[in-house]
Amino acid sequence: MSKANGTKRIALVASKGTMDMAYPPLILASTALSMDWEGAIFFTFYGLDIINKSKLEHLKVPSLGNPAAPVPVPNIIGALPGMTAMATMMMKSWIKKANVATVPDLVNICREGGIHLYGCQMTMDLMGVKQQDLIDGTEVCGAATFLEYASEADVSMFI
Amino acid sequence: MSEAVKVDKVLDAKGLLCPMPVIKARKAIKEIELGQVLEVLATDKGAVKDFEAWSRQTGNSLLDSSEAGGVYTFHIRRDK
Numbered sequence: 001m002s003k004a005n006g007t008k009r010i011a012l013v014a015s016k017g018t019m020d021m022a023y024p025p026l027i028l029a030s031t032a033l034s035m036d037w038e039g040a041i042f043f044t045f046y047g048l049d050i051i052n053k054s055k056l057e058h059l060k061v062p063s064l065g066n067p068a069a070p071v072p073v074p075n076i077i078g079a080l081p082g083m084t085a086m087a088t089m090m091m092k093s094w095i096k097k098a099n100v101a102t103v104p105d106l107v108n109i110c111r112e113g114g115i116h117l118y119g120c121q122m123t124m125d126l127m128g129v130k131q132q133d134l135i136d137g138t139e140v141c142g143a144a145t146f147l148e149y150a151s152e153a154d155v156s157m158f159i
Numbered sequence: 160m161s162e163a164v165k166v167d168k169v170l171d172a173k174g175l176l177c178p179m180p181v182i183k184a185r186k187a188i189k190e191i192e193l194g195q196v197l198e199v200l201a202t203d204k205g206a207v208k209d210f211e212a213w214s215r216q217t218g219n220s221l222l223d224s225s226e227a228g229g230v231y232t233f234h235i236r237r238d239k
Contacts, residue, residue, distance in 0.1 A: 008216070031178040034185040035216035100176050109182060 003038070003152045010039040011150035013158045017046030019059035019091060019103060025159045026050070026106035032155075033113035040116035042146040043138075047159075048123045050107065051135050057104050063087040111137050118146055164222055164234045167195035173202045173230060180206050181213045188219060188237050196222065199233040206231055 003009050010032040014025040025041050032039045049055040063083035064075055071090065077083065095102065101109075111117060119138045123129065131140055139145075150156050170187040172180040180201045188197050199210065207224060210233045214221035218239035225232050 027178045030182055034178065034181040035213055036185070037216075098176060099174050101179055106178075 001149055001152075008032075008035070008037040008155075009149075009153040010037055010155040010157075011146070011153035012039070012041045012156070013146075014041050014043050014047035014050055015045050015159065017049035017055075017059065019061050019088065021047075021159065022050045022059055022103050023106070025157075026103065026110060028157070029115045030106055030109045030113065033110065033115060037154075038114070040118055040146065040149050041110070042118040042120065042143075044120035044123050048120060048127070048129060048134075050103065051117050051119060051138055052129065052133055053135055054133065056107060056135070059088075059103055060084050061087040061091040107135065111135065116149065118149075164196055164198075166198040166234065167191050169198045169200065171200050172206075173200050175201070176203050177205050177209065181209055184210070184213065184235070185217070188217070188235065191237050193237055193239075195237055197235045197237065199231075199235065201231045201233070202229055203231075206233070210235070 010028065012025045012029060014022070016022070029039045029041055043051050049059060061084070063073055063078035063086065069087070073083065117135070117138045119134050119140045121140050121142050124131075124140065131138070134140075168187060168191050170183055172183055175183070180199065180203055184197065184199055187199075191197055210221055210224065214235055220236040220238050222234040222236055224234070
């Protein structure tokens with residue numbers, strides 16, 4: 001898809017399905033929109049959960065293997081049942097307290113602003129995800145479609 | 160300074176964090192005419208540099224910015 005004259009373009013890959021990793025592509029894409037750029041996010045592998053209707057409101061924060069967590073939890077504790085739910089609950093409470101936009105809010109801003117939401121066909125086949133499982137407006141495609149779009153991008157990132 | 164600027168619309172983005180101030184600014188600036196001025200109020204410390212970049216990227220003019228009591232005020236003229 002060719003770029004409009006004088007318009008800047010951002011092309012992002014969202015490959016992670018945890019709440020913390022959903023934020024960067026959504027924030028960058030929505031900010032690009034605010035600056036009248038055009039953009040696309042290619043949701044692949046676990047990143048596909050970010051545009052999965054039944055999952056996007058329930059993305060989780062892992063309690064394991066994150067030494068940067070504000071409340072450090074030893075991995076042996078983080079591995080216990082319920083710890084992921086607890087880490088997720090804590091993050092959600094911080095998000096609410098700081099008045100940070102939620103993942104569903106940002107997905108909506110991107111969708112309504114015209115960011116292309118590319119769903120990875122291969123991931124869908126691999127994980128048994130159907131088009132109707134993904135939010136309306138998702139464009140299902142493969143890597144070639146994304147690469148063609150990204151080839152004219154001014155900013156490209158893998159997240 | 161700010162007193163000299165005639166404000167046509169005010170966007171209260173206080174309490175909002177990145178990326179919401181610029182997202183709301185985009186919507187607000189499209190609601191004023193070319194040459195009119197949008198005043199943005201924000202408490203996000205990142206907004207100071209962000210509105211400079213945002214104005215450059217959108218082709219609008221950041222006329223001035225100031226801070227008082229933790230509230231940042233930006234005056235942006237719609238040029239595009």
